[in-house]
Amino acid sequence: MKVIKVLAIPEYKIQVTFDDGVSGIIDLKNYIQTGIFTSLNNKETFNKVYSTGYSVAWSDDLEIDALNIYAEISGKKPEDIFSLNSSYAAN
Numbered sequence: 001m002k003v004i005k006v007l008a009i010p011e012y013k014i015q016v017t018f019d020d021g022v023s024g025i026i027d028l029k030n031y032i033q034t035g036i037f038t039s040l041n042n043k044e045t046f047n048k049v050y051s052t053g054y055s056v057a058w059s060d061d062l063e064i065d066a067l068n069i070y071a072e073i074s075g076k077k078p079e080d081i082f083s084l085n086s087s088y089a090a091n
Contacts, residue, residue, distance in 0.1 A: 002051075003017070003052075003053060005051065006056050007049075008047040008048075009025065012032055012040070013025050013026060013028065018073075040058065053066075
């Protein structure tokens with residue numbers, strides 16, 4: 001699963017689309033309150049979001065793994081998603 005599109009939308013949310021058609025909106029307000037993510041409080045910085053394919057990023061040092069985003073959007077557990085992807089790799 002790869003992130004093919006990510007778009008910053010108002011209120012510190014991102015819209016993410018994956019190559020398998022799964023898409024949704026993630027609210028990042030809680031993320032930007034602590035640690036390295038506080039730099040995203042600057043809306044100009046937040047709006048520079050992009051996809052590396054396997055993460056959503058704002059810089060080389062500031063990214064969120066696509067698996068976690070996929071799990072939140074799909075409602076699945078990361079370990080269930082990982083086992084699905086592993087079975088495809090074995091085929």
